[in-house]
Amino acid sequence: MTQARATTDDTLDHPRIVILGGGVAGLAAAIALARRGLPATVVERDPAPPDDRDPFMEWRRRGVPQFRLPHGFSARTRNLLAEHAPDVLDRLRAGGIEVINLFKRLIPEELWRPSDDDFANLWARRAAFELALRRTAEAEAGVTFECPAVATGLSFLRTPGEPPRVTGVRLAGGGELPADVVLDCGGQRTPMPRWLAAEGVRVGADVQDCQTVYFSRYYRFTPGCDLPKTAVATLRGEADGISYIGFPGDNDTFAICFEGPPADEDLRLLRNTWAFEAAACAIPDVAPWVDPSNGVPLDGVQIMGGHHNVRRRYVEDGEPAVLGLLPVGDSLCTTNPAYGWGAAMALTYAFTAAACIGRHGGDPAAMAVAYEDAVGREADAVYRESAAMDRARIYRITGQDVPEHDRAEMERQRLIAEGVASGVLLDVELGRAFNRRVNLVGPADAVLGDSELAVRARERRKDFEADGTPTATAPGLRKVIRAARPGATV
Secondary structure (H helix, E strand, O other), X not given: OOOOOOOOOOOOOOOOEEEEOOOHHHHHHHHHHHOOOOOEEEEOOOOOOOOOOOHHHHOOOXXXXXXXXXXXXXHHHHHXXXXXXXXXXXXXXXXXXXXXXHHHHXXXXXXXXXXXXXXXXXXXXXXXXXXXXXXXXXXXXXXXXXXXXXXXXXXXXXXXXXXXXXXXXXXXOOOEEEOOEEEEOOOOOOOHHHHHXXXXXXXXXXXXXOOOEEEEEEEEEOOOOOOOHHHHHHOEEEEOOEEEEEEEOOOOEEEEEEEEOOOOHHHHHHHOHHHHHHHXXXXXXXXXXXXXXXXXXXXXXXXXXXXXXXXXXXXEOOEEOXXXXXXXXXXXXXXXXXXXXXXXXXXXXXXXXXXXXXXXXXXXXXXXXXXXXXXXXXXXXXXXXXXXXXXXXXXXXXXXXXXXXXXXXXXXXXXXXXXXXXXXXXXXXXXXXXXXXXXXXXXXXXXOOOHHHHHHHHHHHHHHHHHOOOOOOOOOHHHHHHHOOOOOOO
């Protein structure tokens, strides 16, 4: 597919643009900028993807700790690509990535609405998704890669009475790339705040620890598997205080993920294959998926912890902290990866940043303010929602009393969990509300904005409470995990 190019709106001279990070946010930004006639250089510390080899197993992305962990590519992700880069969707389909509308598959066709088409999402591993973006960016004449290359800091022009203005990106080895605009796509562990602090520039931030760690493993369906493969997307629950969730992937792959608090000693054992497989086999909902007749492991257990919800603020009261710098993706706002919002928001920020550079590239202050005005409210919303869901989980699993200041929000989160989420398969309107929320088809904080919907959620919650708390599917799971240790005695 030939993608039409847009022209810049009111900028006569092209700014020199450097993108720090060649992940989802950086690649999407590079594509969007090139299609506005704005060349960009992507600085990426990891090697380029291998040619004609499996990117999941062979692409070394040490700079992306979550690269081989499961990802959710929501309907919003698909919708944004359809609008801004449909040729990426073409590459994904050609690579075996399916577009699935699970909501429409779960409800009778006579209940479908045209708006339900917005719930179609992508079933892919991170490697396959990022590879499609990378190959698309590489095909753009306006995109240049410095790869592998490591950025070590920024250079600035200082004018009395004004914020420092970016003039370049310093590279390991002593080189420097001149830059009028830098997009920080360095992810949740971006060094940018530290670099700026060394220059006397403070970046405000809201931070809340997710207090969670993930253990996951990918599998490939066997040719003889007779499980309904789409059902892995609905696989989720809790056993003996340990949460589990299934993730669909591309080309007949899927992942099983366990999640819990970092201090949980039994949970930490899941880093070992023997413990992970013992836990999976002990949970009736999960066991069929890891049965060797249905699924063959692709790799070992992948682990990631240290998660925080973060909302960084580069513009305060209409004043940019630094000129010529836009944070994109997790560099701006990080949410708990369990909620699957990262890729969708990365694309949202990337495409918006490209538009703001196109309009205001010659005026860095106006560019920064326009960008914050365009994305700030939603960044606040996804941060608040992710942080609130995490607090609700933490209060529940630790048995803490909810403090007075948080009771109203925790009551709202309970209504969403027990009234909306539990009614997904019982009430089509609650199902739509749930899908709008998890897919970010609409504001993250608007799930209960409709008064009639709130009434339905409260009615459903009464039924949920009357049914009682579901019995754990594997109450002895922790004992099973400990007993699986080589040499252990029961």
